Amino acid sequence: MKRDSQFLLLDPMSGISGDMLLGALAALGLDQAALLAALHSLPIDGWSLQFLPRRLNGIAAIDAQVDAPEGHHHRHLPDIEQIIDAAELPGGAAARAKAIFRRLAIAEAAVHGVDVEQIHFHEVGALDAIVDIVGVSVAIELLAVDQVLVTPIQVGTGTVECAHGLMPVPAPATLELLSGFELVHSGVRAELVTPTGAAVLAALARPVAAGWSGTPLRSGYGAGTRTLPNNRPNLLRASLFSESPPAGKVLLLEATIDDMNPEELPHVSAKALAAGALDTYWVPAITKGGRPGFLFSIIAEPSDRETLAALLLRETTSLGVRVHPCERHLLTREMRRVQTPFGMVGIKLAHLPDGTTRATPELRDCQALAAERDQPLWRVMEAARQQWAENGGGGAKAG
Numbered sequence: 450m451k452r453d454s455q456f457l458l459l460d461p462m463s464g465i466s467g468d469m470l471l472g473a474l475a476a477l478g479l480d481q482a483a484l485l486a487a488l489h490s491l492p493i494d495g496w497s498l499q500f501l502p503r504r505l506n507g508i509a510a511i512d513a514q515v516d517a518p519e520g521h522h523h524r525h526l527p528d529i530e531q532i533i534d535a536a537e538l539p540g541g542a543a544a545r546a547k548a549i550f551r552r553l554a555i556a557e558a559a560v561h562g563v564d565v566e567q568i569h570f571h572e573v574g575a576l577d578a579i580v581d582i583v584g585v586s587v588a589i590e591l592l593a594v595d596q597v598l599v600t601p602i603q604v605g606t607g608t609v610e611c612a613h614g615l616m617p618v619p620a621p622a623t624l625e626l627l628s629g630f631e632l633v634h635s636g637v638r639a640e641l642v643t644p645t646g647a648a649v650l651a652a653l654a655r656p657v658a659a660g661w662s663g664t665p666l667r668s669g670y671g672a673g674t675r676t677l678p679n680n681r682p683n684l685l686r687a688s689l690f691s692e693s694p695p696a697g698k699v700l701l702l703e704a705t706i707d708d709m710n711p712e713e714l715p716h717v718s719a720k721a722l723a724a725g726a727l728d729t730y731w732v733p734a735i736t737k738g739g740r741p742g743f744l745f746s747i748i749a750e751p752s753d754r755e756t757l758a759a760l761l762l763r764e765t766t767s768l769g770v771r772v773h774p775c776e777r778h779l780l781t782r783e784m785r786r787v788q789t790p791f792g793m794v795g796i797k798l799a800h801l802p803d804g805t806t807r808a809t810p811e812l813r814d815c816q817a818l819a820a821e822r823d824q825p826l827w828r829v830m831e832a833a834r835q836q837w838a839e840n841g842g843g844g845a846k847a848g
Contacts, residue, residue: 455666455783457589458657459599459650460686464641467581469671470649472513473687474588475500476669480840483539483788487587488580490537496576498584503672506682510670513584517576524570526554529579538587539786539793545586545653553648556625578645585649592689593784593795597654598661601631607638620644626651637677663690666783666800691783699727700749701775702757704767705734707742714745717764724760725753748775784811787836791818794833808837 673683795811
C-alpha cells in the first residue's frame with residue numbers, strides 16, 4: 450500500500466531564521482522530549498533550549514530560545530560534521546543537518562573565493578546555531594515530513610554587522626544560498642533572513658509550484674526577537690499538509706483464480722504494490738464447477754489501470770481482469786514519530802469526522818524493532834502507544 454505522504458509549507462512573511470523555524474516546528478506539536486534527548490546527545494555543553502509561548506498581533510507563537518554564552522568560536526566544516534556524527538540522532542536527521550552546514554560552507558566559499566575546506570564558520574559555528582540547525586533537522590524527522598516547500602521569501606535591506614565587518618542585507622552568503630528562490634523586498638531596514646535560515650532553505654526546501662494542492666493538517670508559528678515597523682508581526686508560519694485527497698475516484702481490478710498455488714499470491718501482491726497499487730487483497734471463492742479458488746483484487750488509481758491489469762494477467766493464471774470504477778471516502782491522515790525505549794516508531798494519525806484523532810503505531814517499524822531488540826511485537830507496540838499518550842498525543846489536534 451502506498452504510504453501517506455505529507456509536506457511542510459513555510460511562509461516567511463517576515464523572513465526566516467533558525468530559531469524562528471525551530472519555534473514554528475515546535476508549535477506544530479512535535480515530541481519535545483524526544484527532540485531535547487537527541488540534542489543532548491551532541492558532544493557539546495554549555496547550552497539550554499526553552500520553548501516559550503508568545504503572542505504577536507494576536508497570534509499564538511513559540512519562541513525557541515537557545516541560551517549558549519560560548520563567545521566567539523570558529524569551527525570548520527569537518528569539526529561540525531564530527532559533532533553531528535557523534536550524536537544519537539533519529540533517522541535521517543544527521544544527514545539533513547550535515548547537508549545544511551555543507552550548503553552554507555559552499556556559499557561562504559563562493560563568496561570569499563576559497564575552497565570549502567578552508568571555510569571556518571563564525572556566528573553559524575557557534576553553539577546556538579548548531580542547536581538550531583540540528584534541532585530543525587530532528588524536528589523534521591519527528592514530524593515525518595517528506596518534503597519542504599516555501600512561498601516567496603520576504604527580505605530586508607540596509608546593513609548588518611558580522612564577523613567580517615559591515616555587510617549589506619541580505620548578507621552575501623545569504624543571497625548566495627537563496628539563489629533560485631523568489632524574493633520579495635519588504636522595505637524593512639533589518640536582516641529578516643539569517644544565514645542559518647537561508648541554509649536550511651537551500652538544503653531542504655524548494656519553491657512551491659503554482660497550482661499546488663494538499664489537505665491542511667495544522668499550522669504553527671515561530672516568533673522572532675525583533676520588533677518590526679508598521680505593525681508587521683515577526684512570525685514564521687509552518688503548515689503541515691497531507692497529499693492524500695479526502696475523496697476520489699479509483700478502480701477495482703479483480704480476477705477469479707482457481708488453478709494457482711495460493712502460496713504465490715503474496716508475491717503477486719508485492720509486485721502490484723511496487724507497481725503503484727493503492728491496496729491489494731484476496732478472499733476465498735467457490736468458482737465454476739464447485740472448485741475452491743480466490744478472488745484477487747487490486748485498488749488502483751485510474752492512471753495505473755493498464756499497468757496493473759497487465760501485471761495481474763502476467764503474474765497469475767487468470768485469463769481476464771474485470772475493472773470497476775469506484776468512489777472512496779478517506780479520513781485525513783498524517784504520520785508522526787515517537788522515541789520509545791526500543792527506538793523510533795511511526796504513529797499514523799487518522800482524523801475522524803467528529804474531530805477526534807485515532808493513533809496507531811506503524812506495524813512495520815514495530816516489527817523491525819521487535820526483531821532487532823529480540824522483543825515481543827506487542828511490547829514494542831504498547832511502548833509506542835504509551836509514549837504517544839505521555840506526550841499528550843504529541844500535541845496532535847484535528848484541524
